[in-house]
Amino acid sequence: MVDFQCKSRYDWDDLVEIIRILRAPGGCPWDAEQTHLSIRREFLEETYEVLDALDRDDARDMCEELGDVLLQVVFHAQIEREKGHFDMNDVIDGVAQKMVFRHPHVFANGKADTSDEVLVNWEILKRQEKGQRSTADAIESVPHTLPALWRAEKVQKKTAKAGFTYGSTLDALEKLEEEVRELRMALEKAAPADAPHGVKEEVGDILFMACNIARMEGVEGEEALHCTCDKFTQRFRDVEQRAEKPLNEYSTEELLAMWAEAKHRADGNA
Numbered sequence: 565m566v567d568f569q570c571k572s573r574y575d576w577d578d579l580v581e582i583i584r585i586l587r588a589p590g591g592c593p594w595d596a597e598q599t600h601l602s603i604r605r606e607f608l609e610e611t612y613e614v615l616d617a618l619d620r621d622d623a624r625d626m627c628e629e630l631g632d633v634l635l636q637v638v639f640h641a642q643i644e645r646e647k648g649h650f651d652m653n654d655v656i657d658g659v660a661q662k663m664v665f666r667h668p669h670v671f672a673n674g675k676a677d678t679s680d681e682v683l684v685n686w687e688i689l690k691r692q693e694k695g696q697r698s699t700a701d702a703i704e705s706v707p708h709t710l711p712a713l714w715r716a717e718k719v720q721k722k723t724a725k726a727g728f729t730y731g732s733t734l735d736a737l738e739k740l741e742e743e744v745r746e747l748r749m750a751l752e753k754a755a756p757a758d759a760p761h762g763v764k765e766e767v768g769d770i771l772f773m774a775c776n777i778a779r780m781e782g783v784e785g786e787e788a789l790h791c792t793c794d795k796f797t798q799r800f801r802d803v804e805q806r807a808e809k810p811l812n813e814y815s816t817e818e819l820l821a822m823w824a825e826a827k828h829r830a831d832g833n834a
Contacts, residue, residue, distance in 0.1 A: 737777060
């Protein structure tokens with residue numbers, strides 16, 4: 565048994581020490597074996613669980629899930645502490661330094677009277693801090709690991725701030741319609757999906773433009789697609805429950821008719 569005093573309530577220093585003990589000789593074999601990559605997925609899952617708790621406005625779950633995310637932060641910092649690179653104190657100092665630097669209107673003699681001014685200053689200071697000399701540098705810094713629609717939205721926001729955007733949403737819609745025509749051409753050619761101007765590329769262009777239109781109208785692409793997934797699920801359940809035989813035994817025309825009926829019923833209940 566390790567030398568550790570159990571308490572009725574733990575603080576920040578206790579958490580850091582608990583993770584250190586778990587990874588130290590005589591601690592937990594599983595914890596000791598973990599690397600940044602081996603627990604990468606857990607970090608992502610815990611983050612999504614926090615978002616779920618936020619969406620449900622569940623304070624108890626928020627508290628628990630935020631703790632799980634914090635555990636991941638401490639765990640990764642401990643791995644680097646063992647390598648002699650940095651520890652949690654460095655992590656805390658780094659983010660504190662960043663917040664002070666990016667809020668000169670609070671901690672220095674900068675000026676920002678509105679939220680919009682704060683965001684403009686934030687972007688300027690962020691570029692300065694990261695040595696980004698161009699908009700291209702800024703969009704390249706957008707994490708490639710973000711969900712694709714989210715990444716597209718962030719890239720488009722940065723280029724729009726530089727003046728690279730469509731004059732109106734209808735102009736963007738025309739471009740989307742052009743991309744749909746190009747997809748049709750790719751399908752008619754029946755070339756490999758990953759060929760230049762093939763289905764993969766053209767579908768990507770369509771999704772990118774759809775995301776652009778959503779952004780221009782103040783709609784989050786990720787949220788819009790989630791809503792559509794929910795709508796589709798509800799209508800599919802209606803179709804499946806009312807079907808008198810397996811769906812794969814119906815013709816395409818019959819399925820489309822059943823779907824239209826389900827849509828009508830849903831719209832009638834709206």
